[in-house]
Amino acid sequence: MIFDHRTYCVRPGTLPKQMALYKEHGYAAQCRNLGKPVLYATTDVGDVNSYVHVWAYRDAADRAEKRAAMQADPDWQSYLKKSAEAGYLVSQENKILVAAEFPD
Template sequence: MIFEQRTYTITHGRMEDYLERYERDALPLQRKYLGRLLGFFLSEIGPLNQVVHIWVYDSFSDREQRRLALEADQAWQAFKVSNRGTFVAQEVKILTPASFCPIHI
């Protein structure tokens, strides 16, 4: 099992707009193709204007297949166009749980 942590820094003043568009347009597609959303978080202390998504996959291969299917969807492509200019930065990490990790999915 692997965890993908995606951190996006949103342009100042655009968070509310992003969250509305994301929940309406992107989240249903991501749930359809990517499957297991562990969490979606907003930063309050430290770097501000950030959202963090954590997705769970069975393997790197599972992640690759699911993301390719998402990328092939025209509705996802339309969301990406509508999202241009929203992010200041993006960081993606692949995390593997330690043997004693308390998360059981």
């Protein structure tokens, strides 16, 4: 199993707006294509202008297939357009994590 760990930073003061935009226009399309996230969270300390989400996949091929389907989804494309127009996002960092053999 692999995990896609994504951290997004937004302009100060816009995190609630970004979360509302995603909840209304992006979440359903993303879950329809990727399944439910392992984690979707905002930060309480540290960089309070960021949020994190983690998605689980069987392997790299599963991730590629699901992400391709999502990119082809008109609802997801509509969300991406709305997000770009809003201009809240500043940066994004993605990591692919491989689960350790332990714990069971």
